[in-house]
Amino acid sequence: xxxxxxxxxxxxxxxxxxxxxxxxxxxxxxxxxxxxxxxxxxxxxxxxxxxxxxxxxxxxxxxxxxxxxxxxxxxxxxxxxxxxxxxxxxxxxxxxxxxxxxxxxxxxxxxxxxxxxxxxxxxxxxxxxxxxxxxxxxxxxxxxxxxxxxxxxxxxxxxxxxxxxxxxxxxxxxxxxxxxxxxxxxxxxxxxxxxxxxxxxxxxxxxxxxxxxxxxxxxxxxxxxxxxxxxxxxxxxxxxxxxxxxxxxxxxxxxxxxxxxxxxxxxxxxxxxxxxxxxxxxxxxxxxxxxxxxxxxxxxxxxxxxxxxxxxxxxxxxxxxxxxxxxxx
Amino acid sequence: xxxxxxxxxxxxxxxxxxxxxxxxxxxxxxxxxxxxxxxxxxxxxxxxxxxxxxxxxxxxxxxxxxxxxxxxxxxxxxxxxxxxxxxxxxxxxxxxxxxxxxxxxxxxxxxxxxxxxxxxxxxxxxxxxxxxxxxxxxxxxxxxxxxxxxxxxxxxxxxxxxxxxxxxxxxxxxxxxxxxxxxxxxxxxxxxxxxxxxxxxxxxxxxxxxxxxxx
Numbered sequence: 316x317x318x319x320x321x322x323x324x325x326x327x328x329x330x331x332x333x334x335x336x337x338x339x340x341x342x343x344x345x346x347x348x349x350x351x352x353x354x355x356x357x358x359x360x361x362x363x364x365x366x367x368x369x370x371x372x373x374x375x376x377x378x379x380x381x382x383x384x385x386x387x388x389x390x391x392x393x394x395x396x397x398x399x400x401x402x403x404x405x406x407x408x409x410x411x412x413x414x415x416x417x418x419x420x421x422x423x424x425x426x427x428x429x430x431x432x433x434x435x436x437x438x439x440x441x442x443x444x445x446x447x448x449x450x451x452x453x454x455x456x457x458x459x460x461x462x463x464x465x466x467x468x469x470x471x472x473x474x475x476x477x478x479x480x481x482x483x484x485x486x487x488x489x490x491x492x493x494x495x496x497x498x499x500x501x502x503x504x505x506x507x508x509x510x511x512x513x514x515x516x517x518x519x520x521x522x523x524x525x526x527x528x529x530x531x532x533x534x535x536x537x538x539x540x541x542x543x544x545x546x547x548x549x550x551x552x553x554x555x556x557x558x559x560x561x562x563x564x565x566x567x568x569x570x571x572x573x574x575x576x577x578x579x580x581x582x583x584x585x586x587x588x589x590x591x592x593x594x595x596x597x598x599x600x601x602x603x604x605x606x607x608x609x610x611x612x613x614x615x616x617x618x619x620x621x622x623x624x625x626x627x628x629x630x631x632x633x634x635x636x637x638x639x640x641x642x643x644x
Numbered sequence: 645x646x647x648x649x650x651x652x653x654x655x656x657x658x659x660x661x662x663x664x665x666x667x668x669x670x671x672x673x674x675x676x677x678x679x680x681x682x683x684x685x686x687x688x689x690x691x692x693x694x695x696x697x698x699x700x701x702x703x704x705x706x707x708x709x710x711x712x713x714x715x716x717x718x719x720x721x722x723x724x725x726x727x728x729x730x731x732x733x734x735x736x737x738x739x740x741x742x743x744x745x746x747x748x749x750x751x752x753x754x755x756x757x758x759x760x761x762x763x764x765x766x767x768x769x770x771x772x773x774x775x776x777x778x779x780x781x782x783x784x785x786x787x788x789x790x791x792x793x794x795x796x797x798x799x800x801x802x803x804x805x806x807x808x809x810x811x812x813x814x815x816x817x818x819x820x821x822x823x824x825x826x827x828x829x830x831x832x833x834x835x836x837x838x839x840x841x842x843x844x845x846x847x848x849x850x851x852x853x854x855x856x857x858x859x
Contacts, residue, residue, distance in 0.1 A: 343657075343658045344658070346658055346659075346662070347658035347661060347662045347665075348662075350658070350659065350662035350663070350666065351661075351662040351663070351665040351666040352666065353666070354662065354663055354666030354667065355665070355666030355667070355668070355669030355670070356666075356669070357666075358666065358667060358669060358670045358698065358701060359669055359670050359673055361697070361701055362670050362694050362697045362698040362701060363670065363673070363694055398685075401685075402685035405684065405685060406684060406685030406686060410819065410820075414819070414820040416684065416685070416686070417684060467818070469686055469689070512820070514819045514820040514822075515819055585819065601761070603762075603763075604762050604763070604764045604765075604815065604816070605758070605762060605764075605765075606754065606757065606758065606761075606762075608754075609754070611686065611688065611689075611747075613685045613686055614685070616688065616746065617749050618747075618748070618749055
């Protein structure tokens with residue numbers, strides 16, 4: 316029972332009041348601390364997943380990958396600062412290793428790249444399945460510093476190591492019916508666990524017109540920054556087409572097929588209104604959801620103007636002389 | 645225990661300060677990570693995504709207050725509803741200003757083109773603009789001035805805003821739409837709870853009226 320407020324204050328009652336208020340204070344302070352901590356932690360976890368914590372740069376290439384010898388440098392070198400190795404290897408779009416930018420670097424350990432074979436077939440005189448190290452051994456590797464422009468309006472400058480796709484194709488004697496090249500990524504849910512999620516139809520397929528494939532700029536990369544490609548960058552073999560948006564560069568390639576018909580490429584199949592087969596970098600043709608006029612170079616804060624054909628117009632503009640670039644974006 | 649309990653008169657005066665303190669955590673962490681270069685290779689994109697998601701979380705939490713009362717009979721969430729709504733508004737503002745000032749470098753031309761030409765940005769922008777009158781009428785004075793009925797009607801806009809915000813998220817994503825769909829589903833469920841309750845409440849009221857008319 317509560318004593319009336321105007322009851323005489325005996326020492327005993329005062330003490331009990333203090334006691335109660337102290338308990339009450341502690342109770343409320345506890346509730347405050349618990350609620351603010353739980354609420355704050357919940358918000359941090361819910362809002363900060365995915366891209367928040369960049370993984371550490373990858374360890375050196377796994378055992379069994381022979382060291383790469385650079386035979387030539389300086390043929391195609393962009394006169395712009397190269398993006399850091401850490402950024403190139405921790406900010407990746409490689410859905411086969413997870414859809415966030417940082418997950419490929421974290422999951423790349425599952426991608427074992429030896430043994431590895433590449434099947435080259437379709438409209439070729441000599442179809443063959445080749446061991447990856449045999450294939451790499453055919454070429455003197457070149458270092459080429461290319462701009463890489465992602466369709467998401469960010470870009471990097473990457474020192475690739477590789478050889479021209481055209482040189483590879485010539486060895487297999489393309490027939491006169493070969494009009495297109497189709498490259499296919501490894502289809503393996505264990506090595507590329509992201510393929511367990513049906514975010515895209517697997518395997519990832521990309522393709523080029525034959526004249527694009529034979530252009531000396533088109534590179535098959537096996538390394539970057541002078542060392543073997545890390546898994547998240549598409550080890551052991553990937554396509555690099557510097558005047559096109561990055562998604563054209565198929566990664567972890569197991570098959571190269573020459574065809575008469577235009578290949579059904581993954582992003583074009585999934586969202587044909589957003590991702591064209593050609594996907595040439597073009598500041599004048601916007602993506603339906605964002606402008607392609609500017610890009611953010613990774614490592615810089617202000618945006619740069621995007622260049623037609625990503626700055627490679629003098630090498631490739633000729634290929635599209637008679638093409639309506641708005642229709643065939 | 646014979647100590648006088650204050651359970652019913654307990655003012656929960658710690659609740660709003662606790663929510664505000666906890667809500668500061670993701671912002672403090674974001675600023676700390678930005679200052680120490682821990683937001684990854686594309687820090688502006690990371691910060692934009694986190695602020696956007698945070699605004700959506702506040703909005704959904706705000707929308708969850710009434711269903712919490714309907715479903716579980718707990719009244720205290722109603723006390724933090726206004727705080728959550730204002731947090732959603734301020735976070736959405738921060739999200740927009742980061743986009744306009746840092747991402748687009750205050751090129752007002754490209755911000756305007758974006759808003760007009762890109763449905764995904766337009767949807768987010770409309771959601772933000774619609775939040776303005778709600779934030780502006782969040783005071784007691786505004787409620788009295790408008791009258792409860794009109795105030796309530798105006799603040800029903802928050803349903804539309806939440807749907808727009810979730811759609812804005814969905815449209816931004818390239819292929820993996822699972823996460824935005826989860827948010828869209830949560831918003832849908834929260835709205836459904838109110839809708840069903842509204843119908844049942846309406847039915848009860850009608851029944852009461854007819855009983856009264858019969859007697």
